[in-house]
Amino acid sequence: MTDDYFMMQALKEASQALEEEEVPIGAVVVINDRIIARGHNMTEKLKDPTAHAEMIALTSAFNALGAKYLPEASLYVTIEPCLMCAGAIYWSKLGRIVYGADDDKNGYRRTSRENWPFHPKAELVKGIMADECARLMKEFFDKRRG
Amino acid sequence: MTDDYFMMQALKEASQALEEEEVPIGAVVVINDRIIARGHNMTEKLKDPTAHAEMIALTSAFNALGAKYLPEASLYVTIEPCLMCAGAIYWSKLGRIVYGADDDKNGYRRTSRENWPFHPKAELVKGIMADECARLMKEFFDKRRG
Numbered sequence: 001m002t003d004d005y006f007m008m009q010a011l012k013e014a015s016q017a018l019e020e021e022e023v024p025i026g027a028v029v030v031i032n033d034r035i036i037a038r039g040h041n042m043t044e045k046l047k048d049p050t051a052h053a054e055m056i057a058l059t060s061a062f063n064a065l066g067a068k069y070l071p072e073a074s075l076y077v078t079i080e081p082c083l084m085c086a087g088a089i090y091w092s093k094l095g096r097i098v099y100g101a102d103d104d105k106n107g108y109r110r111t112s113r114e115n116w117p118f119h120p121k122a123e124l125v126k127g128i129m130a131d132e133c134a135r136l137m138k139e140f141f142d143k144r145r146g
Numbered sequence: 147m148t149d150d151y152f153m154m155q156a157l158k159e160a161s162q163a164l165e166e167e168e169v170p171i172g173a174v175v176v177i178n179d180r181i182i183a184r185g186h187n188m189t190e191k192l193k194d195p196t197a198h199a200e201m202i203a204l205t206s207a208f209n210a211l212g213a214k215y216l217p218e219a220s221l222y223v224t225i226e227p228c229l230m231c232a233g234a235i236y237w238s239k240l241g242r243i244v245y246g247a248d249d250d251k252n253g254y255r256r257t258s259r260e261n262w263p264f265h266p267k268a269e270l271v272k273g274i275m276a277d278e279c280a281r282l283m284k285e286f287f288d289k290r291r292g
Contacts, residue, residue: 007274014282024282048208049215049237050201062194069195071267078279080272084237086263087230091195097264098271100279108263117232117254118243121217125244126226128153133224133246136160136170 001033003076003098010076010100013040013053020045027053027077029061029070036073037061053077054085058092069093080107083117147179149222149244156222156246159186159199166191173199173223175207175216182219183207199223200231204238215239226253229263 006028013026017040029037039056043049054077061070074096075089081099086108089097104110118124152174159172163186175183185202189195200223207216220242221235227245232254235243250256264270 003271003274007279011275011278011282014279018282018286024286043214046208047212047214048205049239050204050234055196058196059194062192066193068189068193076274078275079283082233082237083263084230084233087228087233088196089268090263090265091228091230093195093265094268095265096269096271098274100272100274101276101283102272117229117236119236119239119241122235122240123242125149125242126246126248128149128222128244128246129157129224130247132157133153133160136157136164137225137247140164140170 001030006030006035006074006076007078007098007100009035009038010053010078013038014078017041017053025053025077025079027057027075029057030074030076031070031072036064050084052082052085054081055088058088058094062092071095074098079103080109082106083108147176152176152181152220152222153224153244153246155181155184156199156224159184160224163187163199171199171223171225173203173221175203176220176222177216177218182210196230198228198231200227201234204234204240208238217241220244225249226255228252229254 009028010026014024018024022041026040037057037060039053042051070092076098078100080103155174156172160170164170168187172186183206185199187199188197216238222244224246226249
């Protein structure tokens, strides 16, 4: 199977999104030349701006495999992933990312914005009860280390 | 209501995660001094490395409000968001982010890694059927513009 073949499958998902009047982006997750999960953008239907094709395909892959990490998998997605999806791909330890067209507006390469990944109008406050917040983490990792 | 009060509520969620042997991070979404959604890390339980406290609280907030955007909302989270969650916060247009302790390893400020947000071992391929992939997008946005 070729990259073109699997991208065609991702395009089918994107066409499905188009039919549903969603921004037409599609994705498939492939292991050993088999598609184990599919997804297309559902932000309108779910009224959830995080319901991107990649997020849906990845979550479906975790469910299908009962595994949290996908080092052997390839993700095919029709458009360059955004920063959120790039982060999700990172956490999944996915081994190979294949995308079609660049996204000059929302692609991950354009949205790093020098350590300000939030909305331009968003306000950020930090350090609220920081010691208590950190203590729980320390407790967890201390215990895990035994 | 103060930031400390709402962070205490996020800490309650984090404690809940700790009880469930999850990495103890908690979050709440607040509008007009009311908590409209809560979440804590569930990556182990769901075997989904994207099931972070912020993602769960945000998705719950979209569901509760039937709205995709949260410009009036504040998100309280016990630990600095990762890049994926920062991206999700961006898409939600959330107005105010309040976090407790810094995360020097996985916080969004450390993980931008000069335009390489993927896992260090991941391979990236782009341009596969790029024209077809872009064409669907153009069709969608042309139609939307009327």
